[in-house]
Amino acid sequence: MFDAKKVLLVKYGEISLRKGNRAHFEHELLDAIRRNIKDINRGNLRVLREQGRFLIEDTNGDIDAAAILPRIRFIFGITGFSHAIKTDCRDIVDLCVIGQRFFSKHCERAGSFKIETKRSDKQYPLTSTEISAAIGDYIWKSGLGLKVDVRTPDIILWVEIRNHVYFYIESDRGEGGLPYGSSGKGVLLLSGGFDSPVAGYLAGRRGVEILPVYFHSPPFVSPRAQEKVNDLARELARFTGRITLCTVNFTEVQLFLRDEIAEEKLTIFLKRAMLRIASMLAEKKKAQCLITGDAIGQVASQTVHSLAAMESATQFPILRPLAAVDKQDIINTAIRIGTYEISARPYEDCCTIFVAKHPENRPHTPTIEKIEARILDRLEPLLIQAFESAKYCEIL
Ligand code: ATP
Ligand code: MG
Numbered sequence: 001m002f003d004a005k006k007v008l009l010v011k012y013g014e015i016s017l018r019k020g021n022r023a024h025f026e027h028e029l030l031d032a033i034r035r036n037i038k039d040i041n042r043g044n045l046r047v048l049r050e051q052g053r054f055l056i057e058d059t060n061g062d063i064d065a066a067a068i069l070p071r072i073r074f075i076f077g078i079t080g081f082s083h084a085i086k087t088d089c090r091d092i093v094d095l096c097v098i099g100q101r102f103f104s105k106h107c108e109r110a111g112s113f114k115i116e117t118k119r120s121d122k123q124y125p126l127t128s129t130e131i132s133a134a135i136g137d138y139i140w141k142s143g144l145g146l147k148v149d150v151r152t153p154d155i156i157l158w159v160e161i162r163n164h165v166y167f168y169i170e171s172d173r174g175e176g177g178l179p180y181g182s183s184g185k186g187v188l189l190l191s192g193g194f195d196s197p198v199a200g201y202l203a204g205r206r207g208v209e210i211l212p213v214y215f216h217s218p219p220f221v222s223p224r225a226q227e228k229v230n231d232l233a234r235e236l237a238r239f240t241g242r243i244t245l246c247t248v249n250f251t252e253v254q255l256f257l258r259d260e261i262a263e264e265k266l267t268i269f270l271k272r273a274m275l276r277i278a279s280m281l282a283e284k285k286k287a288q289c290l291i292t293g294d295a296i297g298q299v300a301s302q303t304v305h306s307l308a309a310m311e312s313a314t315q316f317p318i319l320r321p322l323a324a325v326d327k328q329d330i331i332n333t334a335i336r337i338g339t340y341e342i343s344a345r346p347y348e349d350c351c352t353i354f355v356a357k358h359p360e361n362r363p364h365t366p367t368i369e370k371i372e373a374r375i376l377d378r379l380e381p382l383l384i385q386a387f388e389s390a391k392y393c394e395i396l
Contacts (some may be wrong), residue, residue: 007056187279242394294322303362
């Protein structure tokens with residue numbers, strides 16, 4: 001009897017391109033996997049590095065992939081999971097037999113097949129083509145009634161020669177992207193809408209650690225709006241791990257601007273005030289950028305003229321992952337990542353109070369800056385006060 005058991009092979013993608021940091025991010029990913037399966041690990045689950053892959057195995061026997069996958073499929077940086085069998089055998093004759101047995105359980109509906117071999121162990125005496133040929137030939141002759149088709153096979157049997165040898169047919173896709181935190185930090189302006197959670201997800205998936213900040217305006221905005229943002233941050237935390245949500249009481253700033261600024265210009269000034277406070281947070285937390293859910297043309301405040309008129313409120317670059325994404329595509333992503341239902345709850349956010357029915361959609365940046373300069377000595381203390389009294393809430 002050959003020794004072969006079911007395991008999960010975890011594939012990760014782009015960190016292999018980043019040579020300098022590779023070891024660090026492999027470690028981070030490994031750690032994220034271990035953390036996420038901690039609650040079901042009775043000391044039997046092992047997560048190991050295996051030459052450019054991770055291996056999850058159960059020391060008691062076959063792995064229960066259905067119990068593990070829901071806990072780790074969200075982890076940024078993982079590109080896929082292969083449902084593999086692992087064997088310690090290395091002799092090609094044994095591998096043919098093991099491969100054929102595994103294959104025979106999965107090929108009922110197939111008419112043709114091919115073998116693909118990856119040979120990471122360069123000491124192995126046969127080349128990948130020779131390994132594929134040997135196993136393919138053995139399966140072809142084994143009476144399963146399948147023919148070899150290297151161009152459009154119904155089924156592919158993957159063979160990976162690493163420290164151990166793995167066979168698999170099925171793989172599930174992972175979240176992809178880069179390991180969380182590997183691309184620096186950004187302050188995410190998180191409102192209760194559809195866009196900003198999706199923007200946060202996309203930036204997080206590219207490795208940016210997310211520090212969300214929410215501007216709340218009680219009593220004009222109900223506590224339900226805060227609850228909504230907390231719930232959105234919790235959804236994001238499924239992907240990112242622990243997140244600290246910063247809530248800024250924006251009421252004083254908002255009332256001040258309402259009294260000072262013409263109604264049709266108010267939105268721009270509110271946004272600039274938010275960006276200024278978000279920048280204070282970015283500085284304090286040593287972040288390198290701000291992230292918003294702005295999408296060009298969605299509303300008056302999101303024409304390129306308006307976006308341009310906001311830029312000078314901050315010295316930080318503003319990432320807008322949704323800038324050129326259509327609303328329906330944003331909604332589709334929101335549904336997929338689980339934020340849609342929460343964003344759809346009907347509570348106002350602070351941008352919708354006091355603002356004009358027809359806000360200016362082509363603001364002139366120098367004019368905006370000139371007006372702001374006139375009120376800045378009174379506005380700034382309010383911004384600082386709002387920032388200093390911000391509340392921080394850890395969300396898991
Ligand atoms: P969203 O769907 O993210 O709310 P939106 O289409 O409603 O965006 P706006 O309300 O103009 O557009 O907001 C644009 C961006 O400004 C938001 O995506 C978010 O990044 C930021 N923002 C707006 N309101 C707030 C708020 N109360 N707290 C934090 N950020 C905010
Ligand atoms: Mg909004």
